[in-house]
Amino acid sequence: MKSIFLAILIASTSIAYAQTSSSNNASLTSEVNAVYPQAQALYVDLHEHPELSLHEVNTAAKLAGRMRDLGYEVTEKVGGTGVVAILRNGAGPTVMLRTELDALPVEEKTGLPYASTVHTKDDAGHDVPVMHACGHDIHMAAWVGTATIMAQNKKNWHGTLMLIAQPAEERSMGAKAMVADGLFTRFPKPDVGVALHGGNLLPAGKVGFTPEYSYSNSDTVNITIYGKGGHGAHPETTIDPIVIAARVVLALQTIVSREIKPGDAAVITVGYIQGGTKQNIIPDEVHLGLTVRSFTDDVRQHLLSAITRTVNAEAQAAGAPKPPLIEQVESLDALYNDPKLNERLRAVLIQTFGAQNVEQLPPNMASEDYSAFVKAGVPSFYFALGVADPAKFAEAKASGNSLPSNHSPFFAPDVEPSLKTAIEAEVAVLHNLLAGGAVR
Numbered sequence: 048m049k050s051i052f053l054a055i056l057i058a059s060t061s062i063a064y065a066q067t068s069s070s071n072n073a074s075l076t077s078e079v080n081a082v083y084p085q086a087q088a089l090y091v092d093l094h095e096h097p098e099l100s101l102h103e104v105n106t107a108a109k110l111a112g113r114m115r116d117l118g119y120e121v122t123e124k125v126g127g128t129g130v131v132a133i134l135r136n137g138a139g140p141t142v143m144l145r146t147e148l149d150a151l152p153v154e155e156k157t158g159l160p161y162a163s164t165v166h167t168k169d170d171a172g173h174d175v176p177v178m179h180a181c182g183h184d185i186h187m188a189a190w191v192g193t194a195t196i197m198a199q200n201k202k203n204w205h206g207t208l209m210l211i212a213q214p215a216e217e218r219s220m221g222a223k224a225m226v227a228d229g230l231f232t233r234f235p236k237p238d239v240g241v242a243l244h245g246g247n248l249l250p251a252g253k254v255g256f257t258p259e260y261s262y263s264n265s266d267t268v269n270i271t272i273y274g275k276g277g278h279g280a281h282p283e284t285t286i287d288p289i290v291i292a293a294r295v296v297l298a299l300q301t302i303v304s305r306e307i308k309p310g311d312a313a314v315i316t317v318g319y320i321q322g323g324t325k326q327n328i329i330p331d332e333v334h335l336g337l338t339v340r341s342f343t344d345d346v347r348q349h350l351l352s353a354i355t356r357t358v359n360a361e362a363q364a365a366g367a368p369k370p371p372l373i374e375q376v377e378s379l380d381a382l383y384n385d386p387k388l389n390e391r392l393r394a395v396l397i398q399t400f401g402a403q404n405v406e407q408l409p410p411n412m413a414s415e416d417y418s419a420f421v422k423a424g425v426p427s428f429y430f431a432l433g434v435a436d437p438a439k440f441a442e443a444k445a446s447g448n449s450l451p452s453n454h455s456p457f458f459a460p461d462v463e464p465s466l467k468t469a470i471e472a473e474v475a476v477l478h479n480l481l482a483g484g485a486v487r
């Protein structure tokens with residue numbers, strides 16, 4: 048009797064829970080449907096008018112105008128073209144949501160009616176095509192849609208919402224520039240940060256999460272190897288930097304395979320090797336460009352010091368007239384997802400979309416400058432948004448192909464389900480963080 052009663056109690060509790068959950072979802076879905084037409088129109092406008100990194104002037108002005116109309120306190124030109132929009136709604140935590148503003152020098156080949164035909168001059172003065180080939184237009188349109196729902200529904204949450212639009216993500220400069228321009232001193236420092244990124248690794252309607260490291264440390268290293276030039280027919284009168292460089296390229300490969308513990312992720316790629324002008328001339332220097340990827344600080348330091356040791360030793364072995372010049376020209380930190388936040392918000396996404404639509408994704412060896420906000424002390428949840436047309440995704444999977452990746456001229460998100468899922472996910476996550484109580 049007792050056990051039957053308990054069973055009924057459990058059954059009725061779970062039914063009640065399911066009803067509350069689905070009615071919450073139903074009201075969120077109808078809010079998303081209501082803002083969708085405007086978000087879609089903004090998406091098309093942004094897609095047709097992309098701007099390169101550090102030149103996102105009109106894009107930033109459009110977003111700033113929308114946010115002002117919604118009642119946010121808006122500050123422009125933070126760290127270049129960055130926008131900060133704040134909505135204060137009583138006591139509670141401060142939660143940041145980021146979008147990026149920039150597009151890429153890619154010629155769009157999707158054939159879509161709203162495909163970009165924009166050309167502009169890049170910073171070197173060259174004519175280049177411009178395309179939102181990384182989906183930042185989806186992120187921006189979702190960001191405004193989310194801002195709209197949050198502003199219309201202030202009774203459902205408490206605290207401070209800080210929406211930021213950052214420039215130059217594609218050049219790994221914008222996040223650092225906003226922090227350097229006082230993002231966390233002129234404005235409230237967020238207790239938690241949230242961002243998403245769209246891609247074709249998941250079909251639209253699905254989201255993904257990655258506990259702990261989701262993007263890698265990225266270090267760019269330029270190397271100049273010095274030799275002694277001369278006639279190609281008289282190598283005995285020279286010190287050939289091309290041969291030294293060739294040895295260096297091969298020797299660098301054994302750092303990852305022989306010095307890094309199997310299972311620890313590490314990449315050393317020599318992206319270019321440039322030297323010489325003519326078949327019968329031995330040049331006096333050769334240039335190498337490397338990208339170096341890792342997740343942990345230990346592995347990162349090991350890779351960088353092993354590169355220095357290897358390059359110096361090869362030059363010395365060949366009797367080079369002077370040590371190589373080794374310059375670390377760019378450095379981006381890994382993006383670390385706060386484990387507690389990840390657990391909490393993964394559950395929110397599952398409740399919103401169902402477990403079948405929330406996938407755990409492996410860490411990615413690409414990099415993302417959102418990590419500058421984490422480094423500045425904002426624990427964060429950075430998650431993935433599927434943007435692939437579900438039918439094309441299934442077809443590609445069945446035939447063993449992959450859909451065009453971000454940065455491809457053919458990158459074409461399935462707009463309606465991508466945008467709706469992005470807005471629904473962002474609002475669900477923000478509501479949870481701003482519902483009262485601790486954020487972490």
Ligand SMILES: [Zn+2]
Pocket residue numbers: 181217453454
């Ligand atoms: Zn990109």
Ligand SMILES: [Zn+2]
Pocket residue numbers: 181182183216244
């Ligand atoms: Zn991107």
